Amino acid sequence: MIELRNVDKWFDDFHVLKNCSTNIAQGEVVVVCGPSGSGKSTLIKCVNGLEPFQKGEITVDGVSVGGKSTKLPKLRSRIGMVFQNFELYPHMTVTDNICLAQEKVLGRGRQESEEKAMTLLTRVGLSDQAAKHPGQLSGGQQQRVAIARALALDPIAMLFDEPTSALDPEMINEVLEVMVELAEEGMTMMVVTHEMGFARKVANRVVFMDYGEIVEDAETEEFFGSPRSDRAQQFLSKILHHI
């Protein structure tokens, strides 16, 4: 479904992604982890073309992301994305946030969009917040709206860029629960996160990055049980045993 082949990216002189390759099959959940600055977020943003890359190839459902003739808006509308800071549109109600792209990108009618929004809000447990503005919701609620907004376009895959990093600890679970449910329904997911509990529970594979390189790409059990690289071992021992 999502294929990355030898992707290289530079920010001016800085080599952020070095020869990154991995595959995410349909229905697979892949967690990308690694220390900050390792290029995880940049990598995931390359998948839907939010960040350009200079070498290599990324294809999503057979469409080349960097291809000259690729219509990026069209491709992006088929890939849902959830951001660390939610990025809901502050001037619109929750419903309008979920309806905007349905109407403007997919060309759905207002009524159909609203019905879809309501179904999704019910699903993430926020049907009573439909008329509010994002600023009136908690972080966890905002992130669930953001997930609903992405799902409203019926995506073939979902990208999550540290979806719980900006949340208060007690709100992390409400977001993770929605994500676990999605994974169990068979959604193809690429998730940048430090939530190792989530990774253990639902990920099929874990990709570990450091200094812009994919250091380890292993089945979840294997990654947690016996990571091959020293770097991944160190990382795991640090984040699995904090005080």
Added chain:
Amino acid sequence: MEYNWDWGVLFREPYFGWIIDGIGWTVTVSIAAWIIAFTIGSVVGVARTVPVRWVRSAATVYVELFRNIPLLVQLFLWYFVLPEVLPREWGLWMKREMPLPEVTTAIIGLGFYTASRVAEQVRSGIEAIPRGQSMAGYATGLTTVQLYRHILVPVAYRLIVPPLTSEFLTIFKNSSLALTIGVLETTARSRQITEFTFQGFEAFTAATVIYIVITLTVTAFMTVVDERAKIPGFITGGR
């Protein structure tokens, strides 16, 4: 000081009529110039932020040109110089046939100048929006035009209501410069009354009060706009 106060002069004809006439031109020139400033300023301000280099450069040239030449000089350039440097027929048309040449020139001069300032505010509003908002918009498949139309511009304008209010007020005060090219607006009329009656204190007190009443009215109007534009739960200040 020997001075014969005579407030009644303000209410005697023809002076009373002059004052009313002056207020009319002050308001007309200011509002018309504001419409131009807001329109061009919006376009140029947005253009300064778009991801197309030549568009950004063109917009930058506009801003730097119009905000760095004194307004008074700009009015003279529009009024005295432009008709001479244009092709002959156009220049003649401007001088002979253009309706209300002084007023039209003042509106255009003031409008183009203020546009450069509005543009900077629009740009700062758009640039104040976190980059993540654009990413979120693009990620759902919006095009750049849709992103501006539905997200960046609506949010930016809500952010810049307070500085835009100042600009709107400034245009009323700057409109007094139009007297230099012969527009008989409030300040020009006050001067005229002074010359006819030697009651300068009264005439310019009247002008002062008129400007204050106009600007306070505009401020009240913009406060309502600001209240309406406020995003619920957004920017949690001390209010």
